[in-house]
Amino acid sequence: MLDAALLGTGGMMPMPNRFLASFALRLDGKLLLIDCGEGTQVSHRILGWGFKNIDVICITHFHADHISGLAGLILTIANSNREDALTIIGPPGLCDVASSLLVIVPELPFEIIFKELEFTPGVTQNIKAAGFDISAFPLKHRMACFAYSAELSRPGRFDAERAKELEIPLKYWNVLQKGQDVKYEGKTFTPSMVLGTQRRGLKISYCTDTRPVDGLADFVRHSDLFVCEGLYGDNEKLEKAASHRHMIYSEAAKIAKDAEVSELWLTHFSPAMLNPSEFLKNARNIFPNSHAGSDRKNKTFKFIDE
Amino acid sequence: MLDAALLGTGGMMPMPNRFLASFALRLDGKLLLIDCGEGTQVSHRILGWGFKNIDVICITHFHADHISGLAGLILTIANSNREDALTIIGPPGLCDVASSLLVIVPELPFEIIFKELEFTPGVTQNIKAAGFDISAFPLKHRMACFAYSAELSRPGRFDAERAKELEIPLKYWNVLQKGQDVKYEGKTFTPSMVLGTQRRGLKISYCTDTRPVDGLADFVRHSDLFVCEGLYGDNEKLEKAASHRHMIYSEAAKIAKDAEVSELWLTHFSPAMLNPSEFLKNARNIFPNSHAGSDRKNKTFKFIDE
Numbered sequence: 001m002l003d004a005a006l007l008g009t010g011g012m013m014p015m016p017n018r019f020l021a022s023f024a025l026r027l028d029g030k031l032l033l034i035d036c037g038e039g040t041q042v043s044h045r046i047l048g049w050g051f052k053n054i055d056v057i058c059i060t061h062f063h064a065d066h067i068s069g070l071a072g073l074i075l076t077i078a079n080s081n082r083e084d085a086l087t088i089i090g091p092p093g094l095c096d097v098a099s100s101l102l103v104i105v106p107e108l109p110f111e112i113i114f115k116e117l118e119f120t121p122g123v124t125q126n127i128k129a130a131g132f133d134i135s136a137f138p139l140k141h142r143m144a145c146f147a148y149s150a151e152l153s154r155p156g157r158f159d160a161e162r163a164k165e166l167e168i169p170l171k172y173w174n175v176l177q178k179g180q181d182v183k184y185e186g187k188t189f190t191p192s193m194v195l196g197t198q199r200r201g202l203k204i205s206y207c208t209d210t211r212p213v214d215g216l217a218d219f220v221r222h223s224d225l226f227v228c229e230g231l232y233g234d235n236e237k238l239e240k241a242a243s244h245r246h247m248i249y250s251e252a253a254k255i256a257k258d259a260e261v262s263e264l265w266l267t268h269f270s271p272a273m274l275n276p277s278e279f280l281k282n283a284r285n286i287f288p289n290s291h292a293g294s295d296r297k298n299k300t301f302k303f304i305d306e
Numbered sequence: 307m308l309d310a311a312l313l314g315t316g317g318m319m320p321m322p323n324r325f326l327a328s329f330a331l332r333l334d335g336k337l338l339l340i341d342c343g344e345g346t347q348v349s350h351r352i353l354g355w356g357f358k359n360i361d362v363i364c365i366t367h368f369h370a371d372h373i374s375g376l377a378g379l380i381l382t383i384a385n386s387n388r389e390d391a392l393t394i395i396g397p398p399g400l401c402d403v404a405s406s407l408l409v410i411v412p413e414l415p416f417e418i419i420f421k422e423l424e425f426t427p428g429v430t431q432n433i434k435a436a437g438f439d440i441s442a443f444p445l446k447h448r449m450a451c452f453a454y455s456a457e458l459s460r461p462g463r464f465d466a467e468r469a470k471e472l473e474i475p476l477k478y479w480n481v482l483q484k485g486q487d488v489k490y491e492g493k494t495f496t497p498s499m500v501l502g503t504q505r506r507g508l509k510i511s512y513c514t515d516t517r518p519v520d521g522l523a524d525f526v527r528h529s530d531l532f533v534c535e536g537l538y539g540d541n542e543k544l545e546k547a548a549s550h551r552h553m554i555y556s557e558a559a560k561i562a563k564d565a566e567v568s569e570l571w572l573t574h575f576s577p578a579m580l581n582p583s584e585f586l587k588n589a590r591n592i593f594p595n596s597h598a599g600s601d602r603k604n605k606t607f608k609f610i611d612e
Contacts, residue, residue, distance in 0.1 A: 012385070013347070013378075013381075013382050013385065014345075014347065014348045014351075014378070015348070015351065016348060016351060016352050019348075020378075037378075038344055038345065038347070038348075038375060038378040039320075039344065039345055039348060041319070041320065041344070042320045042321070042322060042325075042344075042345060045319075045320075045321065045322060046322050062409075062410055063410065064377055064378055064381050064410040064411055065378075067410055068377050068378045068381075068410060069344060071370055071374050071407075072319075072320070072326075072343075072344040072370055072371075072374045075319075075370050075374075076319050079318070079319065096409075097409055097410065100406040100407070100409040101377075101406070101407060101409065101410065103368075103402075103403055103406040103407065104368055104369065104370040104373055104374060104403065104407065105370055
């Protein structure tokens with residue numbers, strides 16, 4: 001079970017009732033955030049998922065609207081009595097930029113582990129952090145920028161009949177189910193003896209800011225949720241969006257369709273777009289299960305046959 | 307006429323409906339801000355005073371809750387088509403700290419003029435910027451911190467009878483009223499010839515974060531509005547406040563009384579204090595005209611006999 005929530009859905013400038021770009025994932029009580037523009041911590045407090053268990057923060061790029069809330073957020077995490085290390089993942093230069101921003105934050109009660117990605121167009125990188133399987137894909141913006149996916153894999157179904165035949169004691173079933181070997185009375189039992197083929201897990205993808213880029217649809221393929229920027233909804237704003245290396249609704253919907261995702265949430269709206277739902281038809285014409293994001297729009301994703 | 311508005315009234319962490327410390331003054335359409343914690347620009351947008359005419363930003367000190375909104379605010383000012391220089395006033399080290407925070411802000415369409423104050427306890431410094439007469443007074447916090455006052459002076463009353471006796475043409479009256487000399491038909495007329503003694507102007511003072519300190523009451527003396535921190539309202543929290551070099555309501559009220567100010571607005575509330583008005587009696591027992599601040603509480607101050 002994976003909870004996803006938009007914390008902020010604004011691009012460029014925060015607006016009343018629309019904080020800047022940020023997205024949260026919760027898995028077994030642990031939290032992963034992607035981006036943290038100004039006001040992220042306020043929205044996160046309203047959402048009520050708590051600060052202490054924010055384990056990973058992924059930064060797409062270093063424009064202010066995606067990172068201006070970092071110092072304040074980290075200070076609030078520090079005030080939540082967290083002592084475990086916090087991982088921050090982002091583009092090359094991450095450590096320098098974050099350290100500059102943290103000049104106003106005193107000594108922290110936890111370590112920050114910086115993981116700087118390499119920016120090689122077309123090349124996906126995989127990172128494991130705090131139980132999350134994270135992938136990063138280079139985008140096409142005015143500076144190095146990454147899309148992120150978080151995946152939750154799912155082992156095959158447990159074959160109880162087979163476990164009984166093999167005379168594996170009940171107390172070891174759970175160990176095998178978790179993918180670990182069991183040694184018992186001189187014999188070794190491996191998960192593959194009692195588990196069926198791996199089942200479909202969960203995949204959530206987040207993509208902003210960028211022009212459409214080769215390989216992006218493959219990167220987000222079959223996502224249960226695809227969160228994607230739509231700076232403007234109006235098709236006539238394509239040229240304006242493109243000149244700033246952004247996308248409009250119809251472009252996000254095209255990627256969602258090509259990638260055969262389950263659901264698209266649009267985000268990173270221009271301050272000039274007062275009602276993001278107004279242009280939703282421009283996305284739904286292409287990909288029907290498109291939705292306009294809003295601050296704290298959230299959903300729980302479960303394995304398909306749960 | 308001077309408009310004053312609290313933009314944020316929170317200390318430490320922003321809360322829903324309570325942004326971090328910030329205060330705005332408006333004079334002849336020009337704006338002076340004191341402090342800009344995270345969310346300042348959101349509150350300022352709701353207030354509706356505009357971004358383009360923010361001419362001066364005074365920073366009390368470099369704790370995150372007083373400056374974490376600076377980069378975002380400056381970016382939004384840049385997006386307002388401002389081209390005139392912006393003045394930022396603050397403690398020693400201001401230029402380094404602000405430059406660190408601005409690492410996420412691209413090239414600006416205006417110059418930033420940094421004015422670093424000297425931190426000498428007991429010594430007031432005076433700065434003129436964008437039509438504001440600003441004074442700064444060193445406080446007693448965990449780092450160098452300043453209180454600020456902004457004053458609007460007022461010339462003496464114009465003596466029309468005297469101007470007629472002196473045969474000064476009507477078209478020059480306004481020039482003399484503004485404090486400038488007039489040369490006419492070989493004679494020089496000075497303002498002192500036609501203006502009475504200087505009248506009471508307006509004075510607004512802002513003080514956070516500090517312990518009570520010698521000279522502070524003199525610094526804020528006779529303010530029309532004294533905005534002062536009250537981290538806690540409860541008298542029993544004095545020791546806790548003092549240990550972090552902060553003040554409680556009753557201490558702010560004592561300064562207001564000693565300084566014979568007209569009105570006290572409390573601000574910089576602890577996130578633990580959900581209803582700042584609850585403890586207001588602890589201030590009013592000492593200084594009756596005490597009020598709990600709230601985001602966007604504002605008032606227009608006029609010369610007394612206007």
